[in-house]
Amino acid sequence: MNFLTEDKFGLADDFITGSPRATPFHTTAWLRLTRDAFGFRPLYLLRGREPGPPECVLPLFEVDTLWGKKIVSLPLRDKGGAIYTGTGALEAAIDDIIDFSSTKKYAYIHIKTDNPEEASLLERKSFVNKGQWPTSIIRLEKDFASTRKNFTDKRINWSINKAVRNRLVFEEGTTLADVGDFYRIFLLNRKRLGVPAYPRKFFEKIHELFMTRGAVKLFFVRRHDVRLTAIMIFLLNKKAYDVYSASLDEAFEFRANDFQMFSVIQWLCDNGFGEYDLGADSPYQKTLIDYKRKWGSETKDLYFFYYFIRSKDITIQDSDHPRYRLLRSIWKNMPDTVFEKIGSKLIKYMA
Structure with a gap:
């Protein structure tokens, strides 16, 4: 098993940015940002034949929450999943993270992806699809x-x-x-x-x-x-x-x-x-999705996959769900200084 180390950041970025599937959130700049701002431990899995370039980079973070540790690709973003050149390397990376997480007793692995090929492979590896959100994209x-x-x-x-x-x-x-x-x-x-x-x-x-x-x-x-x-x-x-x-x-x-x-x-x-990605939204955000559509956007599904280890099931955290109305009302009415101080510390536990 090969995790990305700082001496290979340049090699990884060259591979990542050369892929049509690449986003800014797969890059090592995003790794540094997430690590330094929130303290999440990066676990970027590499697959390939040394000393050649990678054949797969699967960006993952260890996230410590109030309910235990989990592995996420990617925390606090509506993007995730692997960059790869062949499904063999992708499958090997998924097997690696399943083996690693099972021995470490994580609650679960959470991978977000909008790639149907990756989604199909995750399902074959016993990941459970707990839902999807539409991503709005404008073709320019x-x-x-x-x-x-x-x-x-x-x-x-x-x-x-x-x-x-x-x-x-x-x-x-x-x-x-x-x-x-x-x-x-x-x-x-x-x-x-x-x-x-x-x-x-x-x-x-x-x-x-x-x-x-x-x-x-x-x-x-x-x-x-x-x-x-x-x-x-x-x-x-x-x-x-x-x-x-x-x-x-x-x-x-x-x-x-x-x-x-x-x-x-x-x-x-x-x-x-050539493309403007307006982000993924909860299905409860119909007004926002319709607003994006009037600018000529099309939608593409973002899938939420989970591999359960210690946890048996989970509900996707969706702040737009009606069950959170009371909590949101409390946040709205907090004093500004309290809202900033508490919220900025709490946000990492929502990853």
């Missing part, structure tokens, strides 16, 4: 005018015209001070939703590991001197990923969210990107 044309023709809601033009009349400005942020502005909006947005927020240091590490080399773009929509919305877009292989976005209450009045989406899509087209 070579020019914005052509992409715009795929927007399905004619009211988008009205929203953008209103945003222009309201003198909204789409702008990029690059500094740690800009990350601080993002976090202020993000914190208020999460509190309004009743969902714990990530710690500030997480986004500061994104600046260090991704923004400084152009792998993340931070954008704002501003009206006069007030930034109303903020979004972090991750970039890899001419694909873009909407990962963290937030807005103030007053953003809706000025159509700032529509203006942000419109402007990001235009920026991506102008810069040669």
